Amino acid sequence: MPTINPLHSYDAQxxxxxxxxxLVRMLRDLASDSYSTARERGEAERxxxxxxxxxxxxxxxxxxxxxGHIHRNLRRWLDDGTITTLDLTIKGAxxxxx
Numbered sequence: 001m002p003t004i005n006p007l008h009s010y011d012a013q014x015x016x017x018x019x020x021x022x023l024v025r026m027l028r029d030l031a032s033d034s035y036s037t038a039r040e041r042g043e044a045e046r047x048x049x050x051x052x053x054x055x056x057x058x059x060x061x062x063x064x065x066x067x068g069h070i071h072r073n074l075r076r077w078l079d080d081g082t083i084t085t086l087d088l089t090i091k092g093a094x095x096x097x098x
Contacts, residue, residue, distance in 0.1 A: 019063035023070070030074070033084050048074050 029037060029044040047056060052071040060067035077083040 015062065016064045019059055022059055023063050023065070030078065030083050045078065048078065050075070 026044045026047065029040040030048070032041055047053070048071065049056070052060075052067050056071065057067040060070050074083070
């Protein structure tokens with residue numbers, strides 16, 4: 001009888017959703033102008049950086065997005081200050097299936 005490795009039997013859609021949630025959290029940290037999230041905003045800005053890091057590229061790819069496209073837009077929004085004006089209301093982003 002073959003052995004089933006649970007690491008190989010994951011749900012690709014759930015995995016993509018997890019990494020998309022990481023990007024949503026980073027966007028919310030970047031868009032916040034609250035003093036209480038200043039540390040998180042600074043960490044998110046460093047993670048985005050001037051050039052996409054390996055971790056940034058991997059996260060975008062695992063989320064199903066083009067890292068270059070995401071990075072270019074984030075840099076533009078950070079550089080011109082429009083990041084704080086983005087509407088980050090994403091349907092279903094704050095809910096988990098039960």
